[in-house]
Amino acid sequence: MSRWALLVAMVSFACQEDPGLVPAPGQPLEPPDRLDFGPVLVGATRILPLTVLNQNRTAVVIEQVRIAEGDEWFSVVEGLSSVERRGEGILRLAFTPTAPEEEKVG
Secondary structure, three states, X not given: OOOEEEOOEEEXXXXXXXXXXXXXXXXXXXXXXXXXXXXXXXOOOEEEEEEEEOOOOOOEEEEEEEEOOOOOOEEEEXXXXXEOOOOEEEEEEXXXXXXXXXXXXX
């Protein structure tokens, strides 16, 4: 199977205090340009870590993690609830490709 990559993982968050240091609540943190899962067989799963960095002076609360629409083969298998100030946390993302659904004739 060809190589697949997670291009967009949206991490929505809210800042506990000092909102001038981070985007407004609900705005996405920028994901990496590319998270390469390499070749994965149909029906198999590969899990990779995604590091979330918080370079602000206050903690960030993670309210929601969303995978971009149309990327149903990706899922979050281990999330984060917060990232301490000037800290980092790890999300674990899974890639499980499936065979395309057969077209119905009729």
